[in-house]
Amino acid sequence: MKISISMYSLNTTVKKEGWTVVDFIEYAKGLSLDGVELLDIYWKSKAKDQEIIQVIEAIRNNNLQVSAYDVTNNFVKESSKERALEVAKVEEGIRIAKQLGTSIVRVFCGDLHENVTYDEGQEWIVEGLKKSAILAEQEQIYLAVENHGLLAGKSRQVDEIIRKVGSPYVKSTFDAGNSLLVHEKPQDAFDLLKNEIVHVHFKDFREKKQSEPTSGFRSTLGVELIGTVPGDGQVDLPYIVEGLKEINYDGWLSIEYEGIKDDKSSNEKAVQRLRSLLG
Template identity: 25%
Template sequence: MQFGVSSYSFQPLLRRDEITLEGVFEQIAASGGTHMELATLTIGQGLEAMMDYELYEDAETRGRLEAAAANSGVALSGLCIPASFIDEDAKARRAQIDRAKRYVDLCADMGVRFLRTDVVPWALRPQSYAQVEAFFPVITDACVELAEHAASRDVVTSIENHGFLMNSSERCRRLVQAVNSPNFRMTLDVGNFLCVDEDPLMATRNCLDIASFVHVKDFLLRKQYPGPGWLETLGGRHIVGTVFGFGDVDTREIVRAVLASGFDGYVSLEFEGNEPTLMGCDTGLANVIRIFDEVRAEIGG
């Protein structure tokens, strides 16, 4: 098992030019991490530029990433991209699928084996169960095509339990089963289940057998609105990110479940709290490594 950090965790510093991509690799190495997962949304100047950014068009940045990985000893483990396969306009939907396939090719060319793509916009909240059912075969067809291309390049693609519509352990399991390919799995985010009010421990246990990558994070959870900056869940509760180990997620039992499952791949910390970024990343990663070590010792692994 290898522990690292998603570039998403450093997004506030990257946006303000207070850290470079090279600095992210160095910071992870100094904190004891061995890999960095790149969310392409974190590269670019300003939010609008980030939304339009395509790494496959940026040879200079690809070279910087490869050099930084080599110099720091921190591997580039995976890429995460936003995507949506449900556009009613056939041309726009085709462009999204072809774009995702280009990222499969980019992963293969860079020696990166894992690609996570969204399949619907993150913020889209389902209006009805019927809406989800209507989207499901459209999403499945796109993911089948993506998985077939990924198989030809020895890349593993995945859906993440991300946002509000394609979230929940059962919905993710259903899609992975429908695609039915070893090249389409799940990026299992242990905290994101809270967005749809599912218990993170139970949901994590339900999905570990289909996980190709694991994201660890922590949240504070409140039933009543605490004030600005908190995200409202699908069921009307409120969450905000915090340092891993500081919040209300049962992190130790989730770690126990991960170890018991036999998962032995990449584990990425995603810090998205209000605490200072470097503190959240450094302390969070230290807690991840410590808790995994402690629980491993407890179970004799």
């Protein structure tokens, strides 16, 4: 298994210091990682061509790989025109992933909102993924659905969506931490999705203490969770890593820190923790 870090793990620093994608890549190289996970939200301009060329050069110069390219799509739109724009966003992500040399595009599904039923939302998600999968299959790029939100937060929801789409190139980004936000044991979520996993987010949360003034992430039952260095929270990470070994997973483990402490030092600890678990 190879170790990567998501640019989102450094989101506070990225915003505070105005990092470009190349700045992040150079930081990641200092951690002696195998790769980096990049996101569509961090491009500085809409015309990405020149930035992509610079990123490809930085990846090559720093002897890294791109583990995944993340698209922040949302298929739960009420008009067919809006949904078509979301498909186009994913298709652009597939083309960029191809340029960056990764076979993984992390995708979202979308979330429930007023006037949309669960069945309607899922129907639009499946429709969007089926359309996006046409290009994904042609380019041999996996669309890796992250367990995220109310329509795809639980493992059974992700599993049902993958089965309904029915494409060999629509699989799972398994996010261990996100399971806690929908009150599902990460071990149970992993066991259900393990045969669909092509990408892993190495993430963890803990319950917020009453004395803490900061705000965290609210679960579906209103419990407030705070991001932690993986291993300091409620996720049984050794179980996940050992389970991946058992199924001979040889893909990416990508660190995604979403805590309140200094993100540079927290990510450095996370890398050490993951290396220790891998042995």
